[in-house]
Amino acid sequence: DAKTTQPPSMDCAEGRAANLPCNHSTISGNEYVYWYRQIHSQGPQYIIHGLKNNETNEMASLIITEDRKSSTLILPHATLRDTAVYYCIVRVAPGFGNEKLTFGTGTRLTIIP
């Protein structure tokens, strides 16, 4: 699975859009980008994933560059409850016998009131 690089920490004002970058310059054509977050003391929570098209769900948007070497997770209107560690994970398409997920160190996002 491709390696990812994320800033260790970021701040964002409450109500503003939080844009979390992830670099994955060695990504292969069959690898997906997944985002999870972990709020203090809780288990990680799945947010969104994508292959090459931009994706949006009720939680966030995922923007993947055309060359797929980087992506940005966007929380459109950040709230204090969005304070968490955000993990960007790149991995091949899961299938039988290949569902393992490896977490890096992530970005600690702090929402400022």
Added chain:
Amino acid sequence: DAGITQSPRYKITETGRQVTLMCHQTWSHSYMFWYRQDLGHGLRLIYYSAAADITDKGEVPDGYVVSRSKTENFPLTLESATRSQTSVYFCASKRTGVNYGYTFGSGTRLTVV
């Protein structure tokens, strides 16, 4: 209620004791996982299971035993607990396929004294 539950929430045990952490999911997800989380190491995969009676080692399996006689349960046993196994343990489950993320339990905080 549907979901994934871990028990106990907190556990203190003595060095050398056997202790079992329980994980139960109500969705009949094929895959189940055990992670441990330590300061400075992030989340590390201990064991995972693709289906009942199918288990495999993760990154840090030494000192742990798992079983999966039923799809919904995936207990993790520390046969002879050591202080280095003091950690927060998270169980997760997942449906097979690229369009599904992991769902994590609330964690078990284990202290070995």
